[in-house]
Amino acid sequence: MSKRRLGAGLLAVLVLIFLPLVVRLWVAFLWFRETGYTGIFSRTLAVQLGVGAAFFLLTYLLLTSALTRSYRSLPGSSFMFFERFFYPWQISRVLRLVTWVLSLFVAVTMTRLNWQGILLFLNRVPFAVKDPVFGRDVAFYVFTLPLLESLYHYLSFILLLTAGAELLLLLTTDLWRAGQWEPLLARFGKYVLGLLVLILFSFQLRLFSLVYSPRGVAFGASYTDIHVTRPYYYIASLVVIIAFFFAWRALRRGDVRRFARAALAPVALSVLGFLAAALVQGLVVSPNEIALEEPYLKNNIEFTRRAFALDRVKELAHPGKAELTWADLEAEPGTVKNIRINDFRPAQTVLNQLQAFRLYYQFPEVDVDRYTLDGRLTEVFLAGRELSQEALTPQAKTWVNQLLKYTHGYGAVAAPVNETTPEGLPNLIVRNIPPQSDFPALQIKRPQIYFGRLTTRPVIVKSREKEFDYPLGEDNVEAVYEGRAGISLGGINRLLFALHQASLKLLVSGSVTGESRIILHREIFDRVSTIAPFFTWDPDPYLVIAGGRLYWIIDGYTTSDRYPYSQPITKPAWAAGINYMRNSVKATIDAYDGTTTFYLADRSDPLARAFGRAFPGLLRPLEAMPAELKPHLKYPQGFFTVQAGAYTRYHMKNTRVFYNNEDAWNIATEVFGENRQPVEPYYVIMRLPDEEKEEFILMQPFTPINKENMVGWLAARMDPGHYGELLAFRFPKDRLVYGPMQIESRIDQDPNISRELTLWGQRGSRVIRGNLLVIPLRDSVLYVEPIYIQADNPNSLPEVKRVVAAQGDRLAMAPTLEEALRQVVVGPAPTAPPPATRPTPTAPAAPDLTRQAAAAYQRLKDAARQGDWGTFGRALEELGRLLEEMGGPAAPPAAPTATPGPTAAAGGTP
Known part of the structure; x- marks a missing residue:
């Protein structure tokens, strides 16, 4: 093969390898420029290239130094294996190529894993909180310690890779055939010395990692960790230093046996350290656990509450009175x-x-x-x-x-x-x-x-x-x-995106012009994650109508699993393993033009401030949010779920009560449909005690562990001026306040309600029990649950047919909430129902009816074409009703539609 053909082939291979990368990078640049976040793209790329180059050079130098020295120190007649395939002058080139490839692989891997951590470290912000063991700011554990651990793993991998590469190199020589084992073993002494240095480094890292120890009764350093493991690491570090000195001397003298004894000393010591910790834990701590672990349990409680912002919870008492009067309702x-x-x-x-x-x-x-x-x-x-x-x-x-x-x-x-x-x-x-x-x-x-x-x-x-x-x-x-x-498809961009989308049609289509634009990353999670992948995004974004436009609002979290002493959470699954969380970011996306804006919602969060310093211009102050969007900011259910789950245990501040789990809570449970499930946090509009007006809050009821009565509830406020305030209301321990599951049981046991629900089920309908809402009213508590009836076919609609209300020992089910309340609320009820909560909309104009009739007719045709006869029947009934309203022929009884106004029979409220 001629050199020209070889060169052409090599060039083709390089183009196939690097062209997709170049195309992706250029498209990414165009997209970030279109969204207004070019600075994020350039900063990220610069950091990644800088980190990658540093890792590549360091790895290449270390590998080259070790392998070149090994290769040159061997006699020329040793490479009989290589000489079967290469000329002697080619062997060094092969070694350089292998070293280059390995260095590139290591650099790419380390960059992918560490670029964010390095950027955060360079822009770190103190937490202004010191750990109680070593007196270091929490920022050291969140920003610095992870990087030191990464460096340790990198050096360990390089040591292993270098030793392995040299071993393979030596095994391909003829030295082992000649039985020259001692020179071969002696060559690896430098790697053993390097290993001792890494062991010393690991002891220091493990020392600081004691704040994450799971050994004791709670997460974090325990009595054994402080009084046994910590002194052990100090002693072991000294032993490793001494062992290094003796091993180095033995290696210089060629004394393999003394070298081996010195190198194995830390291993023997580690066994002793493990046994000592186990003995102390079993013989000293376990019989006196609460007395010895109490200070460390206090650290766990304090730091967990701080990590999930539970130290901001304001605790209040709620009377939990049994009787709810009409005067209470009229006051709210x-x-x-x-x-x-x-x-x-x-x-x-x-x-x-x-x-x-x-x-x-x-x-x-x-x-x-x-x-x-x-x-x-x-x-x-x-x-x-x-x-x-x-x-x-x-x-x-x-x-x-x-x-x-x-x-x-x-x-x-x-x-x-x-x-x-x-x-x-x-x-x-x-x-x-x-x-x-x-x-x-x-x-x-x-x-x-x-x-x-x-x-x-x-x-x-x-x-x-x-x-x-x-x-x-x-x-x-x-x-x-x-x-x-969108990004313009004019000029070279059309070819670029044809390659990016792997679409020849995009290149040749006559429908695409120079004025055309391609819109990428339209899925809202993909959009915010592409711009800011370092935030954890809440899985439940919400749509808002503001100023005549549609906007999405997504809550972003800063999270860490490195907060000292803080207990990691296990639920929900998307947040499992973290032990620090803040809702520090609000992202808004215009549903029409895709304008994406990030706002800093929690200025006290050091992680968010570090990201703000790392990426200037990314996070705008919350005050800059448009005025029409601010009233729609919500406290996110995801963060509240995490906080409520942690609060079930970490409301207990007394260490002995916490240790014995005396006052542990559970998330309350309910029946939804036919299944028992935890009560999900829910939004309600209500007036909190001692407040002047109603507000939008998120709440979660609690029950004691292994019991069903309600013990309290947690509320998050979110209206302007009170956003982020957490209130915990506790009921008196000497008074029974029914929990949601106890109300569900009473519904099942009520003969009248049970009989009616059973009859519906026997008539070919499915009874669906909706969410049971616990609504604190004044000094009492009201429970409300809608009852749905759905025909037993896949295309039927669930309809609210009854409403259950309960308070104290009273329980009733009625067609409307008002009727149910009249049966359970104490005292004389109003003689006439109050006005409807919403005026009935005016009748649609003729053009509106025409459009609705045309839409119903189109649904009827679509359903017939698809064989969806349930939808066909409803569309036919709706079409008949619309024609009747327009003055046409009489039609069958109308299927229910969503356009008529509400009536008291459907759930008008007092």
């Missing part, structure tokens, strides 16, 4: 009117059945938020109507449709949590396509959703192919994108 109108009688899971089922309109529209989630409607704070369900390309028919999944045509979802629906229609369905106050609402705060002027949960594919906008906007009867309304998102 805002709380009572916002009692939730609908649950988000059944609501999601209803929305996907009645408001999706086309098979490719879906509501992937239902969020809870608060809006000011008619001058009062109202809790609302809100869900975005997203377009799922996966739901397109196989014939419709063409390149043009998926990339150019079906590019976005459309609009949202909203319903108050405290209202239903006469049929027991959510009362939609934002509905239909285009979205309609009688409330200015909920009117949507820019309903297109280009960025969401289901937008997992890139799309091309401003092409010659107009985009599908929304259905209108048998026709479709088309649109052209007017936002700022």
Whole structure:
């Protein structure tokens, strides 16, 4: 083979290897420039290249030094094995190539694992909290110790790699055939000396790592760790230094036996240290555990509470009175009117059945938020109507449709949590396509959703192919994108993205022009994680209507598993193993143009401040958030779940009570559907004790461990001026306050309720028990649970048919919450029901009815084509009702729809 062909082949291989990397980097740069975060891209790339270069050079020098010295020190006649394949002058080149490849592999691996840690270390911020054992700031354990451990692992790997490479090199020579073992063994003495140095280094690291010891009754350094293990590491370090000195002398003299004895001394000492710790733990500590471990248990309690911000909890007493009077209800109108009688899971089922309109529209989630409607704070369900390309028919999944045509979802629906229609369905106050609402705060002027949960594919906008906007009867309304998102496909970019997307069609399509733009990273988690991968993102983002536009808000957390003495958590799964957490970041994403902004929500968090210093311009002050978005900031359920789980034990500050688990709590349990489950934290609008007005809070009830009565509840405040405040209310220990599961048991045992639920089940319907809400009212507690009935077929809708209310020893089930309250609340009830909580919407205008009829007809045709006869029947009934409203022929009884206003029969509240 000629040198020219060899060179061409080598060039082709290099192009195949590096072209995809170059394309990815250039596309990433263009995307970061389009989003306004070029600084993040350049800073990250610079740090990664710098760290990678440092690791590469260090690894290359260490390997080259060791292998070159070994190669040159061997006699030339030793390489009989290599001489079968290479000329003598080629052997050194092969060694350099192998060294280069190994160094590159190590550099890439170490950079991937350590670049963030190095960047944080260089921008570290003190915690202003010192550990009680070594007196070091917590920042040392969070920022510095992980890097030192990484350095130790790197040096250990290099030592092992170098020794292994030299061993392989020597085994390919003829020295071992000649029986020259002592010279071969002596050559590895320097590696044993290096190992002793690493052992000394590891002892220092283990010494500091005692603050993570799991040995005692609680996480962190225990009595044995402080009084046995810590002195052992000091003594062992001294022994290793002495052993190193004797081993070095023996190696210089060629005394292999003394060298081996000196090298093995630390091993023998480690066995003694292990036995000593085990003996002290078993014979001294265990018989006197509480007396000896109490100071260290106190450290665990203090640092765990601080790590999860539980030291900020304000503890209050709640009377937990048994009787709730009508005077109490009349004193809390805002709380009572916002009692939730609908649950988000059944609501999601209803929305996907009645408001999706086309098979490719879906509501992937239902969020809870608060809006000011008619001058009062109202809790609302809100869900975005997203377009799922996966739901397109196989014939419709063409390149043009998926990339150019079906590019976005459309609009949202909203319903108050405290209202239903006469049929027991959510009362939609934002509905239909285009979205309609009688409330200015909920009117949507820019309903297109280009960025969401289901937008997992890139799309091309401003092409010659107009985009599908929304259905209108048998026709479709088309649109052209007017936002700022997307990267231009003009010039060389078109070829670049054709390579990036591996799409020849993108390169040759006549629909794509120089004005076209490609939008990447449209899925909101992918978007924020690409810009800021160092934050942990809450799995439950929520949609907001503000200023006529749709926005996503995602909560970001700074987390660590290196906070000293803090107990790691095990639940939820996405946060398992961490022992420090702060909700320090709020990210907002415009659903139309993708504008992504990050705000610093907790200035006291050293981790967030370190990231802010590492990436200037990434985190804006929370005060810079638009005024229309601030009222919709929520305390995240994810963080609250973590805090509530930790608080079940770490509300106990007395070490002896904590040790004996005397006052340990559990998350309260309930029955949802037919299954028993922990009560999920839930949002409510209520007036807290001693406060002047209602506010939006997140709460979690607790029960004692192994018991079902309620012992207290934790609340997180989030309205402006009080965001992040945590309140823990405790009930008196000498008074019975029913827990959720005890109320569930009373529902099962009530003969009237049980009989009615059983009859429904026997008539071919499924009874679904909704979430049981515990609602503190004044000095008492009210319990409310909606009861759903759903026909036993896959296309039926869950409808709220009954509401259970309980307080004290009273329990009742009725068609409405008001009727149930009249049976359980003490004292004379009002003679007439109060006004409806929401005025009935005016009748739709004729054009609106026409659009609804056309949409119902389209659903009817789609259902017939798919063989979905349940949906077909509902669409037919809805079409008949709409025609009747328009003055057409009489129709069969209308299927329930979401547009009529609420009535007292469906759950109007007093």
